[in-house]
Amino acid sequence: MKWIKIEKKDFNRGLSALAKAYRLLGPVKKEKAHAFEALNEGQTPDFDFFNTHLSPKFLVQPQSEILFEYSLDEGKEDHHILKEIQKDLLPRLVVGIRPCDAAALLLVRRNFDASKYRDPFWVGAYESLTLFGLACGAPCATCFCTTAGGGPFNEAGLDALLVDAGDYFLVRPITEKGEGALKTAGWENAVDEKTALDIVTLLKTAAESRITSTVETDHLKNQSTVALYDAPFWEDVSFSCINCGTCTYVCPTCWCFDIQDECFGYSGVRMRNWDSCMYPLFTLHGSGHNPRGTKLHRVRQRFMHKLKYYVDKYDDGIQCVGCGRCIQSCPVNIDIRKVCKLMNSHPDPSTVCPV
Amino acid sequence: MIEYNQKIREIAARLLKEGKVDMVIGFRKGTMPMMNEPCFIKKPEQANLLVWDSHCGINLANYLYDRKEKIGVVAKGCDSRNIVTHIVENKIRREQVYIIGVPCTGMADKRRIALLTQKDGEIREVSEEKGRITVKGDKFNKIFEKGEVLQDNCSTCLHRNPVIHDEMVAEPVPEQTGIDPFKDVRETEKLPPEEKRVFFKNLVADCIRCYACRNACPLCYCPTCFVDEARPQWVGKSVDPTDTMTFHFLRAYHCAGRCTDCGACERACPVGIRVRQFTKKLNKDCLELFNWKAGLTLDERPPLDTYKPQDPNDFIR
Amino acid sequence: MEHIGIEPGRLQFSWISSAEATKFVDVARIVTDAIRALGPNTHFAKKLPKVA
Numbered sequence: 001m002k003w004i005k006i007e008k009k010d011f012n013r014g015l016s017a018l019a020k021a022y023r024l025l026g027p028v029k030k031e032k033a034h035a036f037e038a039l040n041e042g043q044t045p046d047f048d049f050f051n052t053h054l055s056p057k058f059l060v061q062p063q064s065e066i067l068f069e070y071s072l073d074e075g076k077e078d079h080h081i082l083k084e085i086q087k088d089l090l091p092r093l094v095v096g097i098r099p100c101d102a103a104a105l106l107l108v109r110r111n112f113d114a115s116k117y118r119d120p121f122w123v124g125a126y127e128s129l130t131l132f133g134l135a136c137g138a139p140c141a142t143c144f145c146t147t148a149g150g151g152p153f154n155e156a157g158l159d160a161l162l163v164d165a166g167d168y169f170l171v172r173p174i175t176e177k178g179e180g181a182l183k184t185a186g187w188e189n190a191v192d193e194k195t196a197l198d199i200v201t202l203l204k205t206a207a208e209s210r211i212t213s214t215v216e217t218d219h220l221k222n223q224s225t226v227a228l229y230d231a232p233f234w235e236d237v238s239f240s241c242i243n244c245g246t247c248t249y250v251c252p253t254c255w256c257f258d259i260q261d262e263c264f265g266y267s268g269v270r271m272r273n274w275d276s277c278m279y280p281l282f283t284l285h286g287s288g289h290n291p292r293g294t295k296l297h298r299v300r301q302r303f304m305h306k307l308k309y310y311v312d313k314y315d316d317g318i319q320c321v322g323c324g325r326c327i328q329s330c331p332v333n334i335d336i337r338k339v340c341k342l343m344n345s346h347p348d349p350s351t352v353c354p355v
Numbered sequence: 356m357i358e359y360n361q362k363i364r365e366i367a368a369r370l371l372k373e374g375k376v377d378m379v380i381g382f383r384k385g386t387m388p389m390m391n392e393p394c395f396i397k398k399p400e401q402a403n404l405l406v407w408d409s410h411c412g413i414n415l416a417n418y419l420y421d422r423k424e425k426i427g428v429v430a431k432g433c434d435s436r437n438i439v440t441h442i443v444e445n446k447i448r449r450e451q452v453y454i455i456g457v458p459c460t461g462m463a464d465k466r467r468i469a470l471l472t473q474k475d476g477e478i479r480e481v482s483e484e485k486g487r488i489t490v491k492g493d494k495f496n497k498i499f500e501k502g503e504v505l506q507d508n509c510s511t512c513l514h515r516n517p518v519i520h521d522e523m524v525a526e527p528v529p530e531q532t533g534i535d536p537f538k539d540v541r542e543t544e545k546l547p548p549e550e551k552r553v554f555f556k557n558l559v560a561d562c563i564r565c566y567a568c569r570n571a572c573p574l575c576y577c578p579t580c581f582v583d584e585a586r587p588q589w590v591g592k593s594v595d596p597t598d599t600m601t602f603h604f605l606r607a608y609h610c611a612g613r614c615t616d617c618g619a620c621e622r623a624c625p626v627g628i629r630v631r632q633f634t635k636k637l638n639k640d641c642l643e644l645f646n647w648k649a650g651l652t653l654d655e656r657p658p659l660d661t662y663k664p665q666d667p668n669d670f671i672r
Numbered sequence: 673m674e675h676i677g678i679e680p681g682r683l684q685f686s687w688i689s690s691a692e693a694t695k696f697v698d699v700a701r702i703v704t705d706a707i708r709a710l711g712p713n714t715h716f717a718k719k720l721p722k723v724a
Contacts, residue, residue, distance in 0.1 A: 032466070050477070053626070054563070062721035063563065064593035140477050142387065240393040242417065244567035246625040262591055264719040271721065273593050276565070281583050303428050331415060331567055331623035333385040333392040539698040544675065552677025597718035604676055636675045654701055672699065 003196030006169045007186050014185035015095070021184050022093035022130065025059065028050055031226060036094065038284060047164065050140045055107070055252035056101050059094065059126035060125045064078055066271045067121060067259075082270065087122050095132040095162075100132050100145045102157035104252035107321065110314060112256055121272075126176040128175050132159035137207055142191040142211035142324030144337060152207040153200070163200050170196050178280075215340040217318050220311050223346060228308055229300070233342050238299035240332040245276035247302070247326040247334075252351045253319050277302055303339045358455060359407045362524045366455050368402035370427045376422035380415055381405040389465035389489075393418060398594050401570060405429070409483055412462035412506060414619040416573035420446045421512050428452055429524075431459035433508075433617035435517035436482070436574040436650025440613050443653060446576060456520030458528040461501060462618070463488055465536035466627055468504050508618035508631065511536035518651055536616070537639040538583035555600065557607050561626040562599045564592070569606055571578055571623035581605060593632040612641045612657045613649050673698060681706055 006014065013113035026045025028037045033053035039045060042314030059123065079313060097304045105126065112122040136143070147149055155161050163170045171187060173179040182188065231307035248254040258275035261268055275282060278299075283292045292298045320336065327335050359523075367379040383404045384390040393412050395418075396402060415428050417435035417527065430438060435454060441447045463483075468490055469559040475495040482489050488499045502510070504570060509536050516527040533542075543554060543622070566582070569575045582590045582602050590605070605632075614634045621631055641647045645658035646665045673683050684706070695706045 002474055032470070035713065064595070064721065064722070066723060096693070120456060141479065155605050234392070237419070239395050239404070242570040242623070244623060245565045245569040246567050246623075249563050250625060258592065262593075262721055267720065269720055271593060274563075279566075281579075281585070329625045331571055331625075333387060333390040335386040338386060477718070524698055540675075548674070548679045549679055551675065593721045593723050595715055595718060595721035595723055598675070598721070600716065604673075633676075657702045671687055 001193060001197065002173060003191055003193060003200070003272075004171045004173070004182060004187055005189050005196075006171060008167055008169065011169065013040065015039070015044070016042065018095075018181065018185045020092055022091045024305045025092060025094045026096045031078055032310075036097075038094075041146055043347055047096055047134055050100050050136075050137045050138070050143075051101070051325070053325075053329075055104065055106070055323070055325060056094065056097055057252050057255075059129060060108075060122055060170065061255065061257070061272075061274075062106060064271055064273045065121065066269045068270040070270070071267050071269065072263075086100065087121065091128055091130065093130045095165050097131050097132045097158075098136060098323070099133050099152060099154040099156070099158065099161075100143075100150050100177075100323040101252050102133050102150075103150050103154060104157075104321045104323070107253050107319060108255050118139050130155065130159050132171075132178070133161045133173050134182070135161055135163045135204070135207070136310070137164055137203060139207060139211050140147055140324065142212055142213060142327045143322060144215055145322035146208055146211050146215040146325065147217070148320050148322030150321050151204075152211070153204040163203060165199055165203065170200060174253060175216070177320045188227040189196070194309065201332040213322075213324070215318075215322070216344045217307070217311075218319065219344045220340075221315070222306055223308065223343065225304075225308060228304065228343055228346055231346050232344075233346075234296055234300045237303075237334065237339055237342070239279075241295055242332060243278045243280065244331065245278045245352060246329050246331065248276040248278060249274060251327045252323060252325075253306070253321060277305070288305045299334075303336070306336070307340055307343055359524045360405070362403040363407050363455065363457070365404050366522060367396065367405055368399040371397070371399040371402070372455060375425070376427035376484050379405070379427040379429075379455075380418055381429040381455075381528075382411050382413075382415075385410075388466065389463065393514065407424045407457065408462040409461065409488065409501060410465065410481075410531065410621045411573065412618060414573050414617045415468065417442060417571060417619070419452060419573075420576055422451075425450075426452050426603070427455055429455045430513065430517055430520070431455055431457045432458075432514040432516055432518070433615045435519050436514060439500065439519055439650040439653055440574065440615070440657075443650075444613075449653070453515065453522075456517030456527055458516045458523070459509075460486070460528055461505045461588050462511065462517065462620075463501065463504050465505075466505040471499070471504070499588075506618045506622065507629070508616045508621075509535075511538075512616075514615075514651075519653070536544040537635060539632070540635050540639050543636075556596065556633070558632060559599050559603055559628060559642040560596075560604070562594070562628055563626060564594055564599060564602065565625060567621035567623040567625060568628075571619040572610065573617070573619070574610050575606070577609075581609075583600045599638060603630060604633055607637055610634055611637040612645070612647060614638055679710055681708055682713065 024039040025036055026039050027034045027049055029046045035052050036056045066085055067273040068084055070082050071079050073079055112119040126135050139152050155174050159175045160171055160173050160182060160340060173182050256275045257272045259272050284290045292301055306319045370376045378395045378397045380395050383394040385391045389410045391406060393413055393415060396404060401487045413438060414434050416434050419426060442449050472490055476492045478490055479493055480491040484583050486501045488501055490505060513530060513532055589602050621629060647658045674680055684703050688696050
């Protein structure tokens with residue numbers, strides 16, 4: 001395993017070299033929280049943060065994205081034809097994305113890049129990204145990545161992993177893309193493998209031991225779907241929910257969208273906007289029937305989707321990476337950790353012998 | 356205000372035991388510092404779940420309508436005014452609610468506290484006692500006077516005591532005096548039109564159209580909100596700046612003359628937008644043009660509901 | 673509306689009954705001239721959505 005050392009005072013120089021080949025993005029301190037933004041010439045990303053307020057999923061799936069355009073003007077040659085917008089797919093490098101968010105993108109990719117359906121917009125945007133992750137040295141109280149299939153130093157979905165070791169960074173190239181980017185940056189000062197690994201392992205263990213939040217997911221797969229669906233705790237869980245959609249918007253693993261056409265005069269566009277299963281109209285049928293007409297239905301569906309349906313469909317863990325954003329942003333403090341525990345430990349009546 | 360805990364629990368247990376109500380809506384302790392979760396209890400034994408402190412900013416009147424049960428609800432000043440508005444608007448019947456009135460000395464703004472302790476590190480625990488809030492982290496321990504960290508609307512509140520109640524949890528607290536709740540609105544009114552436009556454009560720049568403000572608001576109970584209408588579609592669903600601005604000011608208009616400035620909208624907003632800048636202007640206009648404040652009495656109908664010959668109309672040619 | 677930045681004079685109100693045809697014509701003229709003097713409206717005017 002190759003480990004490269006970058007003195008912090010040399011970091012900017014490497015970034016400038018990268019800026020010639022990629023558009024750089026990184027965490028930037030805004031007034032109230034950090035956010036991922038394009039880095040200007042000479043701007044250093046601010047790594048002094050737990051995580052950004054909104055997840056970086058907008059880099060691949062912008063909140064409002066125009067997909068097609070059309071013209072109704074019969075004077076034009078291509079009138080009444082839906083034309084795909086040419087997307088700007090120039091290479092972008094994100095420096096400072098957390099392991100949980102990178103793993104989330106992989107998780108979401110299952111939905112947009114399946115054998116039967118391939119979303120060219122999502123996949124195109126994703127493949128134009130090179131992700132330099134920043135390992136979490138100090139996870140916060142709402143982080144539970146270690147029990148959600150991840151970890152503060154995890155490498156899934158990343159092209160390289162940066163570890164902050166005080167005066168310098170240790171970087172490990174993970175993919176060919178990562179290797180190439182490190183070379184472009186001029187960061188090639190490899191160090192002794194064992195020494196580097198020892199330092200990283202020490203930091204990793206320290207970080208993992210700081211995580212106090214956990215979820216239990218071992219029984220979810222074996223739970224009967226119907227038993228969970230009919231469980232009595234949903235009324236209590238969903239009572240406070242105001243169906244605002246904040247959880248879905250800050251979540252890096254939520255992917256639902258709505259397609260809309262908007263026009264002005266003779267021209268129009270077809271676009272895709274983030275949508276939320278929390279909204280009453282999400283499942284409104286053309287007939288007027290709404291299968292998830294009540295709050296309880298919708299809250300139950302969200303947790304079932306994340307913690308049961310996804311588990312059953314892909315057999316690879318829950319649809320959650322433990323970033324904790326929903327817990328921090330929910331205005332009424334609905335906590336996925338609590339719901340997961342309720343679901344995981346729910347008694348399954350089919351395994352209980354009738355007396 | 357944590358002194359109210361015991362009384363609220365005792366009242367809730369008694370009401371349920373005597374069958375006066377089918378459920379009591381209040382708060383239970385949250386899983387994070389500075390957060391409490393609205394909850395309901397149906398059995399007297401569950402009364403010990405209920406808590407009350409300076410982090411109960413969410414307006415519980417939001418959970419009252421479209422229910423068939425007899426409900427006991429813990430209500431502070433602004434909440435009680437919203438309940439009055441609901442009754443006047445025929446959304447709930449007076450007999451259906453048993454109002455447990457709480458005289459409120461203001462709610463703490465968790466964002467303000469977080470900003471004041473930003474450099475110190477993560478907040479691990481927040482507690483309060485006798486008007487002082489203690490914020491603890493791994494390496495710090497700060498104490499704030501509650502007045503320093505109040506929510507914006509609480510610092511200018513003129514109706515801290517419930518205006519309607521079936522039982523009070525404690526003696527009424529003295530109302531604040533000498534406060535101009537519309538000071539910031541007056542400042543904005545003085546700006547030239549261009550600057551006003553920029554001010555409001557920047558205000559909603561971060562909006563992600565999650566509608567948390569609308570959903571947390573007890574007044575927003577339309578079966579289909581105007582932003583959700585599709586035939587015809589009044590407002591686009593994307594984050595286009597014009598559509599976003601339209602949503603905010605049109606929602607403010609729908610709350611005009613009804614808003615009690617409870618602050619639930621600002622509290623719910625995930626990106627911290629000061630949405631009350633829209634509704635406060637309309638509240639000020641209602642006060643100055645119609646001498647009206649929402650939710651103070653069950654006997655009068657709001658100005659947008661009634662016509663009086665002396666209604667101001669000098670702006671109509 | 674003026675509070676959120678629409679210029680004074682762009683939004684005008686008038687009570688006109690169906691029997692007041694002359695008044696209707698007068699008001700239409702006055703308002704059209706006033707708005708023309710203010711120039712085209714550039715605020716809150718949406719054509720196609722300004723998004724990504």
